[in-house]
Amino acid sequence: MTQTRDIAPEDQARHAQKMAKKKAARDRMMETKTGEKGLVIVHTGPGKGKSSSGFGMIMRCIAHGMPCAVVQFIKGAWDTGERRLLTGHFGDLCQFHAMGEGFTWETQDKSRDIAAAEAGWEKAKDLIRDPAIRMVLLDEVNIALRYGYLDAQAVLDFLAAEKPPMTHVVLTGRGAPEALVEAADLVTEMAMVKHPFRAGIKAQPGVEF
Amino acid sequence: MTQTRDIAPEDQARHAQKMAKKKAARDRMMETKTGEKGLVIVHTGPGKGKSSSGFGMIMRCIAHGMPCAVVQFIKGAWDTGERRLLTGHFGDLCQFHAMGEGFTWETQDKSRDIAAAEAGWEKAKDLIRDPAIRMVLLDEVNIALRYGYLDAQAVLDFLAAEKPPMTHVVLTGRGAPEALVEAADLVTEMAMVKHPFRAGIKAQPGVEF
Numbered sequence: 001m002t003q004t005r006d007i008a009p010e011d012q013a014r015h016a017q018k019m020a021k022k023k024a025a026r027d028r029m030m031e032t033k034t035g036e037k038g039l040v041i042v043h044t045g046p047g048k049g050k051s052s053s054g055f056g057m058i059m060r061c062i063a064h065g066m067p068c069a070v071v072q073f074i075k076g077a078w079d080t081g082e083r084r085l086l087t088g089h090f091g092d093l094c095q096f097h098a099m100g101e102g103f104t105w106e107t108q109d110k111s112r113d114i115a116a117a118e119a120g121w122e123k124a125k126d127l128i129r130d131p132a133i134r135m136v137l138l139d140e141v142n143i144a145l146r147y148g149y150l151d152a153q154a155v156l157d158f159l160a161a162e163k164p165p166m167t168h169v170v171l172t173g174r175g176a177p178e179a180l181v182e183a184a185d186l187v188t189e190m191a192m193v194k195h196p197f198r199a200g201i202k203a204q205p206g207v208e209f
Numbered sequence: 210m211t212q213t214r215d216i217a218p219e220d221q222a223r224h225a226q227k228m229a230k231k232k233a234a235r236d237r238m239m240e241t242k243t244g245e246k247g248l249v250i251v252h253t254g255p256g257k258g259k260s261s262s263g264f265g266m267i268m269r270c271i272a273h274g275m276p277c278a279v280v281q282f283i284k285g286a287w288d289t290g291e292r293r294l295l296t297g298h299f300g301d302l303c304q305f306h307a308m309g310e311g312f313t314w315e316t317q318d319k320s321r322d323i324a325a326a327e328a329g330w331e332k333a334k335d336l337i338r339d340p341a342i343r344m345v346l347l348d349e350v351n352i353a354l355r356y357g358y359l360d361a362q363a364v365l366d367f368l369a370a371e372k373p374p375m376t377h378v379v380l381t382g383r384g385a386p387e388a389l390v391e392a393a394d395l396v397t398e399m400a401m402v403k404h405p406f407r408a409g410i411k412a413q414p415g416v417e418f
Contacts (some may be wrong), residue, residue, distance in 0.1 A: 007320045015319040022314040033411040041416070043258060047397040052265030053258035059268055060261070060290030061415035063297075068415075081269030088272075089298065105231040110224040111216045135415055168416060185410070187402035188256040194396040201394070202242040206270035206277075206344055207250070207377060 038134075038167040039185040040159060044142055044176035047190030048208075054137045054170045055082045062090050066134035069095040069127040073120045073173075074140040076100045080209045095133075097123050100140070104147070117149035131164040142173030145180065152177040159183070247343075247376040248394040249368060253351055253385035256399030257417075263346045263379045264291045271299050275343040278304040278336040282329045282382075283349040285309045289418045304342075306332050309349070313356070326358035340373040351382030354389065361386040368392070 007015075041057075043050035061068040070086065076098055086096045099120035101107045107116075120141070127136045144150045156179060163169060171180065181187050203209060216224075250266075252259035270277040279295065285307050295305045308329035310316045316325075329350070336345045353359045365388060372378060380389065390396050412418060 007323075012319055016317045019314045019317040023317065026314060030411070033406055033409055035408070035410045036413060037405070037410050039405055039410070039413075039416060042402075045400070047399075048395060049252060049258050049262035049265075049397045049399065052269070053262035054265070055268060056258075056261030056263070056265035056291075057416060059264060059294055060418065063290030063294035064414045066415050081272030082265075085268055085272035105228045105235055108225045108228040108232065110221055114216075168413075181402060184403060185405045185408065186257060186416075188258045189400040189402050190256075190258065191254070191398040191400055192396075193251075193390060193398050194393060196246070196248055196394045197242055199244070199394065200242055201244045201246050201248070202239070204245060204248075204377075205273045206275050207248060207266060207395075209269065 036166070037185070038163065038165055038169070040163075040183060041168060041170045042142075042176050042180060042184045042187045043170070043172040043190060044174060044181070044187070045189035045191055046174055047192040048195065049190045050172040050174075051082075051139050053188075054139060054172050057168075057170060058086070058094060058135065058137055061135045062093050065093070067093055067132055068135040068137070069133050070097065070137045070139060071120050071124045071127065071141075072098040072100050072139045073117060073144050074100040074103060076102055078209070081205065082209075095127065099123060113147075114149045117144035120144070121150050121155070125158060125162070128159070128163055128167060128169060131167065133167065135168040135170065137170045138172070140173040141171050142176045142180070145177050146173070146175040152179055156180065156183050245375070246394070247372065247374055247378070249372075249392060250377060250379040251351075251385050251389060251393040251396045252379070252381040252399060253383060253390070253396070254398035254400055255383055256401040257404065258399045259381040259383075260291075260348050262397075263348060263381050266377075266379060267295070267303060267344065267346055270344045271302050274302070276302055276341055277344040277346070278342050279306065279346045279348060280329050280333045280336065280350075281307040281309050281348045282326060282353050283309040283312060285311055287418070290414065291418075304336065308332060322356075323358045326353035329353070330359050330364070334367060334371070337368070337372055337376060337378060340376065342376065344377040344379065346379045347381070349382040350380050351385045351389070353382075354386050355382070355384040361388055365389065365392050
């Protein structure tokens with residue numbers, strides 16, 4: 001059992017005063033944040049956490065009873081944890097569409113890759129158009145945009161014209177096009193500081209899938 | 210309905226050849242990744258996605274039937290989506306302990322903050338020591354380390370000495386200490402490229418909690 005450290009009363013008082021000031025400043029700042037809006041959210045960069053963070057948000061939506069949907073642009077019939085959990089437990093709140101055919105080096109067929117990306121995007125458009133669906137996760141769609149399998153400008157034009165105002169759309173994958181980053185409301189770049197693949201560790205359940 | 214674009218046969222063949230080469234190189238590379246290991250995983254940086262990605266991994270563990278646990282070091286009794294979903298649906302597989310008392314500027318009480326951090330860490334140690342638990346998420350623990358409420362070296366010494374070899378421990382929060390980054394197996398820095406708070410948008414359900 002750790003012993004709680006003794007803190008001198010004057011340190012305690014100084015801390016309380018500093019934090020009271022910080023809270024006041026923060027409260028003033030937060031008072032200006034009153035808007036609600038369906039966000040275009042981008043997770044990009046080479047680091048881990050782009051898809052898992054997207055699925056974390058989908059789980060939060062489910063917890064709040066918000067209908068949501070996932071379209072996977074690369075992963076196909078793979079038995080991933082996210083697929084198993086969403087289809088097995090929450091099919092009533094969250095639609096799950098794995099439209100991918102695998103990585104480009106697996107299919108080795110460019111027209112098949114393009115057809116899969118286009119089919120995924122058609123499905124995505126239907127889901128985004130439905131105002132009852134509050135969040136649509138387009139997992140790995142940035143890969144399809146980067147290879148030019150989908151036209152980035154067409155995707156942005158659609159989002160600008162047809163996304164209902166309160167719907168969140170999350171786009172994940174490396175190499176998000178600059179125009180998408182420009183247009184998005186929330187962009188995080190996952191930077192790889194260290195990755196265990198480099199130490200010979202393979203993809204493991206729970207962590208990567 | 211999008212029309213599938215025509216691709217010249219020679220382009221198609223070139224693509225197939227290039228991808229076959231890429232696959233061969235990748236297969237050779239992946240053959241060297243055979244290890245399995247319980248990882249120390251760090252999500253840090255100012256960007257969004259540190260906690261949500263941790264919860265995404267917890268969901269993957271649950272999907273694979275792997276017992277897991279969450280200790281929250283800042284969030285207390287807040288009704289977050291993650292708390293609601295995990296305690297409401299998956300209490301049998303995932304323990305959930307919200308040990309926080311709120312942000313430092315909310316408690317305004319340093320000894321109370323330290324006591325909460327220490328209680329969280331005691332709970333974390335019990336969970337990590339149990340080899341049946343396959344992943345332990347220490348949500349926002351980096352904040353407690355950064356303020357010195359927990360001793361980083363003591364945390365690292367414990368992980369080195371007592372973490373079972375196959376247990377994953379995920380530590381999230383800004384400002385992870387350098388020694389933790391050094392010791393970890395997988396480190397991602399979430400960089401903030403753009404955040405909607407700046408545009409006056411408040412924290413929204415599904416996205417932030």
